Amino acid sequence: MVSFLTVTELFLSSSRALYSLTLTVSILVASGYIGYALFRRFRRPHSTRLKGPPITGRNFLFGVLPDILKAPYPGALYEGWAAQFGSVFSVPAPFGSKSLVLTDPKAIAHFAARETYGYVQTPRAKHFQERLIGRGLFWAEGDSHKRRTPSPSLVSHVTNKFSRQRRALNPAFTSAAIQNLAHIFFDSAYKTKAAWDVMLESGPSNGTVIEVQLWMNHISLDTIGLAGFGHDFGTLSGKESSIAAAFDTIATKGSFWDTTFFMLSFALPIMSSVPTGRRILLNQLTKTMFSLGDKFLETETTRDVATDKSVMGLLVKSASTEKISHEEVKAQINVLLLAGYETTAVSLTWALIELSRHPEIQTRLREELLQSEGDLNWEDLTNHGSFLDAVTCEILRFHPPLGEIQRMAAEDDILPLSAPIEAADGRLVDSIFVTKGQLITLPIECINRSEAFWGPDAKIFNPARWLDETDGANKHRAQDIQGYRHLLTFSDGARICLGKVFAVSEFKAVLSVLVRNYTFELPKGPDTVIGRHRNILPRPKVEGEAGYDVPLKVRHYVAPE
Structure with a gap:
């Protein structure tokens, strides 16, 4: 043995x-x-x-x-x-x-x-x-x-999938389609006004400090919910929303390990699967968005197809023609949420910050808006040449939500x-x-502020540059950029943003209501340091404040006698 x-x-x-x-x-x-x-x-x-x-x-x-x-x-x-x-x-x-x-x-x-x-x-x-x-x-x-x-x-x-999805979405982003949704933009602004009026009436006589970025989030989310797929998140009315909560939670500052694994994932993609706190939150956001997509598609079958003017309603109508699958339709809901929510909220917040930094620009804009009786019409929202349009373009130039693409x-x-x-x-x-x-x-942000493209005052927030677009001395090489208004903010070429008219119209409608009714200033003065908070997209923040808070002192506008 x-x-x-x-x-x-x-x-x-x-x-x-x-x-x-x-x-x-x-x-x-x-x-x-x-x-x-x-x-x-x-x-x-x-x-x-x-x-x-x-x-x-x-x-x-x-x-x-x-x-x-x-x-x-x-x-x-x-x-x-x-x-x-x-x-x-x-x-x-x-x-x-x-x-x-x-x-x-x-x-x-x-x-x-x-x-x-x-x-x-x-x-x-x-x-x-x-x-x-x-x-x-x-x-x-x-x-x-x-x-x-x-x-x-x-x-x-190989470009067929992109082309099909873009063609299917095109009817929802025509000028006529967005004009049918313009009332939603104003409704969101007036819901905000109603809430702010209550806060101001119960606050001190010299104005109330309001954390405006939170409210711009609410405006953006409720608007994209109603205009995008006929769903009212109700955040402007005080309702809690799982989507809003998911976005806000992700916006909290990540830990050292969150940042480390985030950077490592660019070199080693497998690191993006490590269950860090930020990754878990992103997974929760994804689950919430897909759940919302399922609910929308379930209720879409009970809606009146002929009267549904929302972006997704129009997409569903064209989906069969372009052979868009159920999963692709659902994914577009997530695209709308992510693109429509973050970008507009960021841009509106930057607008209120810059108007607070430059009270003379704020006054000039208000004077123009007060010349109109009531709300702006569709032509006012889409025409070029007004000071509102100039302020809008300068915000898009000076503060593009996405700084670069790779x-x-x-x-x-x-x-x-x-x-x-x-x-x-x-x-x-x-x-x-x-x-x-x-x-x-x-590098979008670099080109949008480059002196080589925009002249010696490229680093200065100056809406007046847009009032005479024939002035070559101000534009320099920017004329060579073919993007929206010679900007790369909405990208360019085949991938130029389909929702650019939607975004610009919403921005103008909301800003017109707020500036016409209120004055804004930074509580610590126009020289207050504004930093950036890293989120899905970089957010402005007042340095020293928690998270990405932007507190502004808001007052009712009272016309001089």
Whole structure:
């Protein structure tokens, strides 16, 4: 009989052999993968090497992301680099890679024209969006990164999902469709007025301090609920909303580990699955949004299809024609909530802050609004040339809700330049070769405030610049940007925001009611420091206040005798 010791020795020997074999195979597989990656990297030509801040040990893992997150105004970083390195330059990206930053108008126009198939979202961004809001319009685009040289027929195929969703939504965002919803914008403003009147009547005679960002959230959420899918969240009437609670909870400051894992997820996407406090809250928000989508689609079958003028009502009507699935329709509800709620609330809050900082601009706007008897009509909301329109455009320019976007080249490409720049090797180049997989950054906030585009007063909040749009001295190269009113705030090209007219009309309607009836000022004076609170989108906040609070002193406007 074989002894126990002998069996043990045989087992250990076999285990060591198996371990050795496994280790050898693992090393061979890893070596093969690394060799293949290096072969692919060096076999194919690189993107044109450009100047830019160097990769150091400090930013090898995260790139410039920590600098962007810490900066009070990230656009200034990009503008400084553009002045130093040229209109297109490279910055460190995660894991020692590089991202090309575009501030040249010709390169930007080319980039915008090729979005959805030539320049696509990174895999991590698509994964995040799919988990948060589903496969809606933000997520949809082509899969042209799977083929190096797509044929015209393939390009048509891969952009089909994006095109179908956009075509299905188009009827809901025509001027006529939004005009039918304009009364909802004013209703939300007047519900706010009714609540504020009560607060002012019971408050001190010299005005009441109101945390205005909370109220802008309520306005935005109730408006997008009613106009978007015929649902009244009721937050302006004091009702509690699970959606509002989810957004507010996420807005609380994240812990050290939340921030750490957030930054790590840009380099290692698997880190986005770690159940940090912020990730758990995002999962709860996603669950709440999808639950709301299910409820809407359940009740849609009982509504009068002929009279439902909401965005989603019109989408459901066109869904069958464009072959939009149930899940895609539900995802559009999440797109509306996320885009319609956050962006408008942020912009309205910034408007009240800037009017408080510049009382002379506030007075001029009020004087114009008081010339109209009653509320503005649709032409007033959509026409250009008024001071209200000028203030609106300047807020969009000065405080874009989204500071930058990042895409990835789905195929090799050549970016044209409006003027030659010096490459890393000292050569002057008038175009840039971009290889498949190259990261591209479009710094919206930087371009919107760039002196090269907007003249020497680009860093000054000045609505008057919009009153004479023929003044080339004020506009400089901004005329070369093809986005809404020469801005990149709503993006550009194929992905320009479908809801831009909706957003601008809502903004003007709400601001007109509030400014006509109230005066606003910062309790500690116009020089009060305004910071930024990191949320799904950056939020303004008064430094020293909790969370993203923006307390303003509000008074009834009393016309001088």
